[in-house]
Amino acid sequence: MVSGGSATAVQRPAARARQARAVRAEQSILAAALAAFHELGFHGASMRDIAARADVGLASLYNYVDSKQDLLVAVLRRASADQLADTRQALQQARPTIADRLGAAVAAHVRFDVERQAECFVANSELRYLDARRRADLVAARDRQERLFEQLVAEGIREGAFRTPHPGEAARAILTMCAGVTIWYRPDGPLSVGGIAQRYARYALALLEGV
Structure with a gap:
């Protein structure tokens, strides 16, 4: 007879294995959805196609999400969270001057x-197909990144490092400039990712009339 403690010990590895399988399945589904949305667009991609790309049954896919809109939300919410986390990490590692911190944030964003070019492309082109509630949720997530840049610009103005009279517009202009990279960047092009990031950091500082 197996004691209660022994049974629990046996169940823990099994539970961890189930959790690991669930995580792998989720990652596979999100990767498949991203590829389908990027290649075919929201309306062109079907749940059946996404299930086939993820190598799961259609019924299993519907166990994960209720609709194709929910899949698009999951893909874009993850991207927004990752981008904000990357930017915050860059700020923590940057030198303390506001010019260095703003430059680090721009470089991380670029x-x-x-x-993550495919996710950025899908965010810019397919967000409009979500219903109002889901779209508002994702816009709110994107706004957190914008507020971070607005705070950096405002801090630079208070310190006298930046002299723009329109901090909100300047922050949005910087983010729009960064987003434009996804339109023309090619991995086999002459510029490295690091080189592009550093150039755009300098462009942002020039826009703000920084030191």
């Missing part, structure tokens, strides 16, 4: 846009 690097993310280049390295």
Whole structure:
């Protein structure tokens, strides 16, 4: 007879294995959905196609999400969270001057846009197909990144490092400039990711009339 403690010990590895399988399945589904949305667009991609790309049954896919809109939300919410986390990490590692911190944030933003080009493309082109509630949720997540840049610009103005009279517009202009990289960047092009990120950091400082 197996004691209660022994039974629990046996169940723990099994539970961890189930959790690991669930994580792998989720990652596979999100990767398949991203590829389908990027290649075919929201309306062109079907749940059946996404299930086939993820190598799961259609019924299993519907166990994970209720609709194709929910899949698009999951893909874009993960991208927004990762981008914000990358930017915050860059700020923590930057030198303390506001010019260095703003430059680090811009470089991190550009690097993310280049390295996660498909997600950025889908966010810019397919967000409009979500219903109002889901779209508002994702816009709110995107706004957190914008507020971070607005705070950096405002801090630079208070310190006298930046002299723009329109901090909100300047922050949005910087983010729009960074997002534009996804339109023309090619991995086999002459510029490295790091080189592009550093150039755009300098462009941002010039826009703000920084030191």
